[in-house]
Amino acid sequence: MPFKVLAAVLLLTTPLKMLLPETRGGGGNVGVVGAVGGIQSEYGLQTAKGVGLVGSMKGAIASYRALLADRRQVALLAMKLSFFCGLSLILTIVRSPTECH
Amino acid sequence: MPMSTMDRDGTSFSTGTPGPLVLDGTTKLQLGVLLSCSLLIQMGVGMIIVALPMYASGLGLGAGGVGLIIALPQLTKLLFNLPLGYFIDVVGRKPALVLGSLLDAIGQYGTAVASGLRQLALPRLLIGVGSASSACSTQAYTLDVVGKFPQHSGRLLGLIQAVGFLAFALGPELGGRYVDCHR
Numbered sequence: 329m330p331f332k333v334l335a336a337v338l339l340l341t342t343p344l345k346m347l348l349p350e351t352r353g354g355g356g357n358v359g360v361v362g363a364v365g366g367i368q369s370e371y372g373l374q375t376a377k378g379v380g381l382v383g384s385m386k387g388a389i390a391s392y393r394a395l396l397a398d399r400r401q402v403a404l405l406a407m408k409l410s411f412f413c414g415l416s417l418i419l420t421i422v423r424s425p426t427e428c429h
Numbered sequence: 430m431p432m433s434t435m436d437r438d439g440t441s442f443s444t445g446t447p448g449p450l451v452l453d454g455t456t457k458l459q460l461g462v463l464l465s466c467s468l469l470i471q472m473g474v475g476m477i478i479v480a481l482p483m484y485a486s487g488l489g490l491g492a493g494g495v496g497l498i499i500a501l502p503q504l505t506k507l508l509f510n511l512p513l514g515y516f517i518d519v520v521g522r523k524p525a526l527v528l529g530s531l532l533d534a535i536g537q538y539g540t541a542v543a544s545g546l547r548q549l550a551l552p553r554l555l556i557g558v559g560s561a562s563s564a565c566s567t568q569a570y571t572l573d574v575v576g577k578f579p580q581h582s583g584r585l586l587g588l589i590q591a592v593g594f595l596a597f598a599l600g601p602e603l604g605g606r607y608v609d610c611h612r
Contacts, residue, residue, distance in 0.1 A: 330473070332537070332538065334470070334474065334537045338470060338473075341530060342534075346527055347462060348459055348463075350523045385512065392511060
C-alpha cells in the first residue's frame with residue numbers, strides 16, 4: 329500500500345513539475361553547481377550537445393576528472409558519502425529495535 | 430549591509446546582513462512546486478521506510494531481503510547518476526525531472542504488485558534510475574533558482590531542507606500508523 333501511495337504521489341506531482349519553466353538550455357559552459365544564465369565555469373566544463381552518446385560520456389568523464397582534481401570537491405564528496413553510509417546503517421539497524429517490541 | 434571580502438584562496442565572498450529577500454512570481458512558482466513536490470514525495474519515502482519490514486515479511490523475506498530491497502535502487506543510482514547528471518546539463522532539467530518521476534512511479538507500482546524477490550528486482554532497479562534522474566534534476570533546478578539570490582542562498586536552502594525534515598517527520602509517523610493498523 330505505501331508503495332502504491334508513493335506511486336500515486338509521483339504521478340500526481342508530474343503535471344505540477346511540467347508547469348516549471350526550464351532553467352537551463354542545452355549546450356554552452358556548465359557551472360559546477362548548475363549553470364545560471366551561462367556563468368563561466370571555474371573548471372571550464374563543457375557540455376557536449378550534438379556529439380552523440382560516446383562524445384557525451386567522454387565529456388562527462390573529463391568533467392568529473394576535472395572536478396575530482398579539486399580538493400574541495402573531494403571533501404564535498406566525502407561528506408556526502410559519510411552521510412549516506414550513516415543513513416544506510418540507520419535504515420538497516422532501526423529494524424531490530426522495532427522488532428523487539 | 431553586505432561587504433565584500435576575500436578568503437585565503439582569494440575567493441571573493443560577501444559578509445554582513447543581506448538585504449530583504451524579494452521573490453518574483455516565477456521564483457515563487459518554482460519554489461512552491463519544488464517544495465510541495467518534495468514534501469509529498471519525501472513523506473511517501475518516509476512511510477515506506479517504516480512499512481518496509483512488514484512488506485518484506487509479507488513476501489517471506491528476511492533481513493537480507495530488506496537489505497536487497499534497499500540496495501537494488503542504490504545500485505542503479507550509482508550507475509546512472511553521473512551520466513544522468515551530464516544529461517541534465519546537456520538537455521535541461523525539466524525532461525529529466527518529469528521522466529524520472531514517471532519511471533519512479535512505475536517502479537513503485539511494480540514493487541507494490543510484486544509477489545516475490547525475482548519480480549521485485551526489475552521495479553527496484555527502475556526506481557533507482559527514476560529517482561537518480563529526478564533527484565539530480567531537482568537539485569540542479571534548486572541550485573539554478575537559489576543561484577539567482579546568492580546573498581539569500583543560506584536562507585532559501587534552509588527553507589528547502591526544513592521542508593525535507595518536515596516530510597521525514599510526518600512520513601514515518603504516517604507509515605507507523607499504517608503498520609499498526611495492518612499488523
